Amino acid sequence: MSLCFVASAALPSFTGETPMLLSPQLPLFSLSALMPPMKARRAAISRKTAETKIAVRLNLDGTGRSHINTGIPFFDHMLTLFAKHAVVDLQLQCDGDLDVDAHHTVEDCGIALGAAFAAALGDKRGIRRYGFGFHPKNPFTGEAYVPMDECLARCVVDFSGRPHLVWRGMNEFSQKKISELDRNQDASSAFRFGLAREFFQAFANEARCNLHLELLYGDEPHHIVEALFKAFARAADAARRHDPRIAGQVPSTKGKL
Numbered sequence: 001m002s003l004c005f006v007a008s009a010a011l012p013s014f015t016g017e018t019p020m021l022l023s024p025q026l027p028l029f030s031l032s033a034l035m036p037p038m039k040a041r042r043a044a045i046s047r048k049t050a051e052t053k054i055a056v057r058l059n060l061d062g063t064g065r066s067h068i069n070t071g072i073p074f075f076d077h078m079l080t081l082f083a084k085h086a087v088v089d090l091q092l093q094c095d096g097d098l099d100v101d102a103h104h105t106v107e108d109c110g111i112a113l114g115a116a117f118a119a120a121l122g123d124k125r126g127i128r129r130y131g132f133g134f135h136p137k138n139p140f141t142g143e144a145y146v147p148m149d150e151c152l153a154r155c156v157v158d159f160s161g162r163p164h165l166v167w168r169g170m171n172e173f174s175q176k177k178i179s180e181l182d183r184n185q186d187a188s189s190a191f192r193f194g195l196a197r198e199f200f201q202a203f204a205n206e207a208r209c210n211l212h213l214e215l216l217y218g219d220e221p222h223h224i225v226e227a228l229f230k231a232f233a234r235a236a237d238a239a240r241r242h243d244p245r246i247a248g249q250v251p252s253t254k255g256k257l
């Protein structure tokens with residue numbers, strides 16, 4: 001197995017997120033003008049084993065563009081919407097042993113994407129670290145809730161340097177009602193009915209993050225997995241953003257993440 005990554009330092013500078021102006025009519029200053037330009041947070045990973053060959057390019061400061069080809073159409077759909085809703089640019093090509101089954105492809109793409117996140121985040125200076133959104137009924141809680149028709153999924157992430165996946169609520173809903181026929185019909189159905197967890201576990205291990213995913217309610221497997229990926233995207237988007245108040249600081253009292 002070979003795994004290599006390049007976290008770019010010599011790519012064009014990135015001037016940061018759209019600055020908050022005190023007034024749209026009378027902008028007194030822009031934060032980006034006061035702060036040194038940030039490096040583009042990019043990574044390129046290539047990973048090759050006897051089971052999969054994967055190439056990933058990630059730009060954490062992208063615009064949601066993606067080009068994905070894993071050989072599993074539903075998994076491509078999930079990674080495409082992940083890039084869109086996390087607002088990262090992602091190219092991912094996987095040539096895996098789908099003649100065996102979808103397991104190695106899904107797990108190894110999680111490993112490669114997690115490694116790309118870890119490389120692109122670098123020393124994590126100035127990032128918010130925790131990913132969350134707002135519950136519509138309680139805007140003071142910090143969690144990302146994403147609906148998908150009849151489903152509601154929650155994801156909370158901490159790029160803490162410590163890997164841990166919490167996976168709750170999926171067994172209590174429709175997943176247990178799936179027939180063997182549905183479960184085994186093709187690689188895409190295997191992904192929807194069980195392999196999604198392998199992806200998130202692999203991502204958490206390699207990105208070294210706490211990743212808590214929970215399905216609060218839902219029925220339809222496509223919707224369930226899509227809601228989980230969208231919540232994951234929104235949480236990752238929040239966590240990787242820079243907070244201008246802590247520019248240059250590692251967001252930890254330990255001084256290292």
Ligand SMILES: [Mn+2]
Pocket residue numbers: 077222226
């Ligand atoms: Mn869909």
